[in-house]
Amino acid sequence: MKVRSDILKVYRSLHTWVGITTGLLLFIGFFAGAITMFKQPLDRWISPPDQRLAWVEAAQLDSLVAQTLQQHESARQEFKLYPVQREDLAAPMQWSASGGGRGLKLSDTQTLASLDEQGQLITDTQTPSKFGRLVDMLHRTGGIPGDFDGEYIGIWILGIAGVLYFLALVSGLILLLPTLVKDFFAVRRGKNKKRFWLDAHNVVGITSLPFHIVISLTVIVFAFHDQFYDALREVVYPQSSAVRAASTTAYTTENLLPPSALIARAKAESPDFEVTEMLYLGLESPRPFVRLSIYNAEALVHGPITGYVGFHPYTGELVMTSMLPGKAEGWGAVVNYFFALHFGSFGGNLVRWIYFFLGLSGAFLFYSGNLLWIETRRKKQRKNDTHLPTQPLNLRLMAAGTVGVCFGSIIGVCLAMVAGKWAHGIAENINHVYLWVYYASFLLAVGYAFWRGAAIASWRLLAACAFSCLLIPVTSLVALAFPQTDLWINTSSAALAVDATGFGFALAFAFAAVRSRKRAFSGSRDSVWAAQDAPTVATQKNSEVDEFEDPKEVAA
Template structure:
């Protein structure tokens, strides 16, 4: 396909500068986003045994709720039961005390909760815990690109990533225009050799074109997620004028307003009315006022598009005896609602079970590689090479050295910081027995390590920092399965090893440790043999 030269030139300029300006933030979002496909598994993997209370049978929930509310009156109004939840795996019942309640526009780093269960003899067991939640940290990095701070009830990073997503979509379209003339000939051509730019360009093109639909979906949905309040406000002014866009749910008139809350009956009715779904958790609000009470049931099905990252939500009054309104579930949606749900589901990758999650993990990591390789392409196009050994060694431009240090420090710093916080999550309760907030430690450790890598790269240069950071990542990844091995062979109070279905995390850490050791060897050899004055010469 032929494209006019002037159009190709404009597309190349836009693609280059848009990619460079947004590449680092997109790398962080995509790398963390790939990991969020299993964020709840990572949180369970990093949760110490003392924070996991025993599960109970569905027929015991009434007994648990009644005993808990009798002993802790603050749990009567708002609480949550967890039936089969990957996200809220800590205990069958959770609530927040009055001192722990967090305002809607505040960032809940502490993640404090009261947890309750029943012992084997039916006695109530309650403990207060600062829940370990590595997956939550990774999810925040995915949403914000690691940019801290709040603006209203959203983090600043969400708005920034909305703008970045617009640039990202522009980069996708201009990149497609650039590839159209040679798409058929060069699609699967990956040419290795001395010309590093050719190799990076070929791999960049293969990954980009192969995952094009995925990247279009992600970029469009991020814009919607970031600015949905703005869209709703505009729709409200244009279409609804002075009328409220969303009507408040009317209070339900109950036949028996003093009826006892029956958890078992609720679970039975959910199973009957939504047989394709399994109940993960139910959150109750204003449960002390039957006519105003609300229940938010999180339901999961691998066979349907889901509105949340892993759930569809059904809202009802827990005291009502009439059938629940299941029209909000994808299985019962109208065609337009199904289309809207599919946009959420295609972004989250929550359909098709774990098979789809593994595909999205690969696509997320491929996206991270796409932005990393894009920056390297820009560098390879602008480095000055010594073609004549008789003349002075060329000095690289400040802009080139800056982008090289930024790319190496930020991208590899993000990878190292995430894996190190995962490791800290396993050792924190051994090294700091009186630790009051594990999530504060994880958040601060991420930013300290990330900023340290960034500063280190600028201080010693990208060429010397690259192999060092790759080697550090490999060592941290090796220490993750080594920790489980130590806990298994030499039991230490506060240290535990992976078991059950979570063993794969340690196995993959070992595999990727080998990959990063290989990357380290290649980077070290290149640094030692690069020509003097080269950007990658140590």
């Protein structure tokens, strides 16, 4: 397909500069987003078994709720009930005195409730680990701290990056059109590393293009959801007005429908789904509401894992079906599909693993895009000239920033996860440990990259990534071999998969570190990736044949 050269030049400039301005932020978002596909297994791996209360049978849920609401008024504002036992849950019922909300309250204590063998209420208070939610927040904000007007600043910035990200996808596709058929799966290896990175960048981008289009569009919606929902509320969610309509009837918790009755009504609405969570809100307010999370591994659902259906907790009236799979119509159904495609909440674990690797492929796109920008602009050593050119400052800074930010975020997440076990019993609030470890590791990696330069920092930070990933299975092995350390190991298949994945990525990063070190000391000397103290060898052997001196391929 022929595209005019002036049009290609415009889209090349757009693609290049959009990628450069948003790439590092989006790398963090995609890397953390890939991890969030397995938030529950991560919480299983990191949660200590001694913080769990005994589970109860489904038939005992009615008694549990009745006794809790009678003895604890603080639960009447908001509480969660879990009909299905999960390893990452500490009790079948829990609530916080400060209520819920969208914000992440790291120091908030949580009350857990269950029944003893005699059927009497037992409670415990603790500060729960929120590692999974912290990684999710990293995914949503790119790690940018701070909030404004009740919303995280990073979410808005990532939303703007999502707009630019969509432009980069469109412009990149246009750039590939002239050679799409010929070079679709071509990944050419050889002396010219730039050609290899470009081919890999193009193949990953084009094969995962539908995924990236969905992600870019939904990121925009998530970032500016309040503005969109306020404008579309009556069109997309007309039934939600029934939830918000204030009632003149005075409700007391003694008249609350038992959970079993609401579960039965939810099953009648969606026979193929299982109720996994019940969120009760404002039971003594004019707007009482209970939202049931319903799960079917094969269904397209609105949430990250489940769909939702809403009832009036006293009358049993069905008041929300817009997030109920198969019941939403019009715009509501379109929104549900987009949410499901963003979260990968369909197809069970197979789709989750696919989304995990698609998320990592997105991170690779932005990392490789930066490398291409750097390699395209570096000053090359001329033939028969023994003088090595000095690389421009902007290239050296971009290279250092790329390896520092990308590898620093990986190191920070892995070390924060491991710290969740090693600091248990020592730290007063483990959630603050996660934050300190992540940001300290991240900032140290970035600072080290700018201090030593990209050539040295790249392979050393890759080695640090390998070591950080290796600490995950090593921690479990220490817990197994030395129980006196007060560490623990969860032997469920999901938790063991976390250990196996950590070990697999440790090997991958170790291999990358070896290759990166070889490039630093034995690769082309006229590069920002060459160690300054490495010996200079013959120019003819070091100078790469530049296959990119075609004006159609050189970025503007």
